[in-house]
Amino acid sequence: MALVLRPSVWFYHEFGLVSVYETGGNAWLIILARSLRMFAYGTNSLILALFFAEIGFSDSQLGLFMTLTLLGDVFLGTALTLVADKVGRRRILLMGSALMVLTGCIFAYFENFWILLFAAVVGVVSATGGDFGPFRSIEESIISQITSPSSRADVLAWYVTLSALGSTAGSEASGRIIEFLQRRDGWTLADAYHSLWWVYAIFGFLNAGLVILLSKACEADSQQEKYAQVPQEESEDNSIELVESPARPGAVALDGPTLPPPPKKSRFSWLSGWIGNISTPTLSVMWKLWALLAVDSLADGMVPYSLTNYYMDDKFHPSKAALGDVTSVSYFLSAVGGVFAGPMARKIGLVNTMVFTHIPSSAAVLVFPWPNMFWLTAVLLFVRAGLNNMDQAPRSALIAAIVKPEERTAVMGITSMMRTLAATAGPTVTGLLAGSNRFWIAFVAGGAFRLAYDIGLWVIFVNIKLHQHEEVQPEMVQTGQQRQHDDNEEMGSLAGSDEDNDEDDRTTK
Template sequence: MGDVTSGMFKKIYQETGLESWITSPTDVKLLTLQRYVRLFAYGGSTIILALFLSHLNISDQQIGLFMTLTLLGDVAISLLLTVVADKIGRRRMLALGAFLMTASGIIFALSSNYWILVMASVLGVISPSGNEIGPFKAIEESTISHLIPACERSNVLTWYIIAGLAGTASGTIIFGWLVQLLQVKYSWSPLESYRIVFWAYAAFGIVKCLLALLLSTECEPAGEPVSSTPPTRSSETSLLLPQQGEDERPASKDSIGHPSPRPWLPTLSPETRVLVVKLCLLFGLDSLASGLAPVTWMTYYYNHKFGLSEGRLGTLFFVAAILSSASNLVAPALARRLGLIKTMVFTHVPASLALAAIPLPNNAAVAITFLLFRASTNSMDQAPRQAFLAAAVQASERTAVMGIVNVVKTLSQSAGPVVTGIFAYRQMFGLAFIVAGALKIVYDILMLIMFLGYQTVEERAQQDVECDNGAESEEGAAGYEEDL
């Protein structure tokens, strides 16, 4: 019985990718912790952001405009910091982003002026959606891809994503009930209780800055790892399956020598540019849909339609984030069996249907059920998507490509909140969720059509190695026959 139990836990340990994360370098663990801290702060601010602005007597339309301008500001900041990150230093860029996060939190804790708050959110880092904002995600994912072999990448990225979801869950429930406790037990006004959240947000920015400074020089692109034994599988799922003897290690300083100075702006190959255009169009469509239904608007919707308090909202979105985290544990196993693209699409479609169904019931329990069902499948595509993107481009292009893609996603997402604000102002709040779900389903169909069977750069390199090895074997056999 003990052997069976031990074998079962070992199987779970391997299938969920936890083994890959635990054996990963310390820098990967620090990056994962940074994501947890950051999303903890985002979760706390998101749960009260729209309510905070509403208590400042800001209209729904202006709240939507605020979110849109915030996302547009993020486009500029993210583009600037990600395209030069590999030149200036990834650690410095992460620390700078954390400083901007702290500055935004302090201004929100002190100011009540709409335009000052807009400027703080545009020039700083405030998440209006509860999701990633700023340059952090692109730089961190590029660094993880740099440090981890391709065969382990999806496993590690899964736990990186789970850390963010766990952070969001913790932030929403802790700050949601903290705000309600301050209002009910200590008779604080809503605005006073909301400002405490922003002070905490600034403090978490400082913590994140310190964590960024702890990263080693291995995170910088000068020592890009190369595979000492190329993988032998050519299928899409080889990105997720470890190969015997495969080991990626950074090149030594002696082998690197003195590299020529890198240009400030990245240079992308023609093939990569075509790929980036396609992915930007598809991810932009998905992000536009996400912008119509961010967590901030969802909390506002459930608060106004069903009267849920801050504490109950915190619990609801805590459970949603936990479900998202749990579902991500299944993603690596699915990707190994179905492939990256099929996993992305087949898990995303049910979530899109649930999103479109949220405004249909007038019963809070049914609407909450749709929300939780969506949460249980909505993020399962994230790790496979990032693994696909990392494998589809050259290693030297990853940071720039991920930054460009994230900028396009944010730019597309920025159009959504202001549209939802107009819908809410005209008493058609639910229509935003229906349109968002429909757009996401269109994205899923196009993704399947355009990329099913697509061979990435790494997969083509594997096939070339296989062909070379096969040719060498044939030559060796022919030579042996001649000797006989």
């Protein structure tokens, strides 16, 4: 019995599943919602560029479409994120789900470039296969709120890992569905592409259903109640004397402490209201991280998975099923890599995990155009994808550990805006390069930018102090070594109990 349970108990504790379980139902719902949403994103990340090529759009139009779509994500996602704490996080997530449904229905029916562009800009569509828009920033802020510092990295790691599995299933399913529908009488390739957008809309409905099930503990006001101000001590003499006002004879005024007049609102008070929630020390640190993330996002925007699939399809002409298999394996390896992000962050630290896993991935992007064989190119894609997501959970945990709890939603929203805004220039540049048969330059430049980000991140943030604004309670969630020790004692006790039972049986006989 001990030999069977020991590996399962060790995995349960060492890889952070205990943290997900102890966090509660809200964490489960958020992780499931993102996994289903990434399934939908996985379907359209495979076909988006191929879909546009099939209905007659040029490479330059494709680049323009992806750039403007990312710009739409910048403004829509940032606006919704910055007001989420005031309007309600669940309401904003529900609104994003409705926009996702609307976008899927329009793409499933229309083929006009401008109608599709309008739907992508004002709606929610993943132009790069990533989770842009209002969802991720708000969800990460909620997870940071409902977790402790010791369990946060583990929960965020599974948030990333299971969503990557969703992308895996979506990419695999889309390739198979397209191959199946193409063999049916009267179905064209464009018809098969259209059918996948109905799947996208259905998963938008499912995402909305899970958002409705979230509790009030996900809202910002539930956190603010913990920091309610203690009322000031009342003075011994609370009497107020009525005297005649010198400014207005006959009028009665209160003889007591006078309050200063309310400050006049600036014409830019709406902007300062958003940024004003972030303290100056936090901004001084975050500007450095935002600059580095902008470089990394520019690189990712130049060679997203949708354009990478387009590059492999144009260079090697594989079947859509084979291309879907490669993309699916890439996302699966990304999920497997994400499992190890939490344990590695506990062992070597958040920044070291981000840097040392991202460097090999960046190198794979740099040399991606070199092979002339499809299988070797696929191997480089596997290396890139398998290690690429291991920095996501530590990055979110790093931001949550740097900023104050009340600043997290705004900071994460601005972080998403900065990353998306930097990524907008990438597709346009890549589209122009693809039209002039210089697509390979995008991968070389992207890999070089990513390596610059890795080095800069390690140099600036390796010694930064974490958790200065919250109380760390390590007893709430044990470290890996403590869990290992307790598990060994538990398994030893269980094994000893089994031996005692066997001895009693022999004595009875």
